[in-house]
Amino acid sequence: MADKRETFDLPSEFTFTARSQGRTITEGDFSAMTNLTWTTAEYHTNKPLMLESDFGERNLAGACIIAFALGLATPSVRPRLTGLGVKLVALAGYDEVRFSSPLRPNDTIYVETKVRDIVKTSRPHLGVINFEDSVVDHDGRALCTYVRSAFCDVSESALYADPSIGRAD
Template sequence: MAKERETYDLPADFEFTARSQGRTITEGDFSAMTNLTWTTAEYHTNKPLMLESDMGERNLAGACVIAFALGLATPAVRPRLTGMGVRLVALAGYDEVRFTSPLRPNDTIYVETRVRDIVKTSRPNLGVINFEDSVVDHDGRTLCTYVRSAFCDVSESVLCADR
């Protein structure tokens, strides 16, 4: 049986949702990311074939969607967290990843982020912050959801005030 992890009691200030700036994924972005990741399946690389298929267009590989989302999500929450004395240190992982709709060339995406909790660690000034992220497009379609975890320094925050 897994041990229940202890979390910090978060003040109301920590219960916020942030929306990132938008980013249109151009043909150049799509091609660069596909080539960088060696994503060779025709779903991602063969435009004429996909235009004739039920899919109607190429789809960006899921790992590429996650990479774009991380680049948008972190700057959207960092200033607010820093203002509350929480400093992001390093990405810890992803859980509960679900892809629900394809990302295609020329789609504009945003990331909506909510702080789920901050888990205590054996180090008194280090926590693991868990974010619930949703990648949405310009039409409001949800493309992807996941929980993103990052190590964070809480030593300057109200979370460590009683230590």
């Protein structure tokens, strides 16, 4: 049985959805990511074969979609969180990753992000923020969903309770 981690009580300002800027994944982007990740399956690399298949075009590998999404998602939430006194520190991981539709060359993608929760850690100034991200294309088709976690510094936010306050020294 997994233990339930204690979370911060989030004020209403934390319940927002941010939509990233759009990014059209060009042939160059598609080729660069495919080559960078050594994705060699013909589903990703053989255009003539895929044009004749049921897929109708090459599909970008899932790991590449997540990499593009991280680059789009973080800048869309960072200013809002910084304004609330929360600073993103480092990526902690991904959970609940699901791919529902393919990403093809020349698709334009956006990432819609909302804060799920912020988990407390043993350090009062440090938390783990969990985002629910959804990668969608220009037609609103969902391509991928996941939970992205990052360490965050909450010491300048309303969430922070200074442990030295109320201590009798």
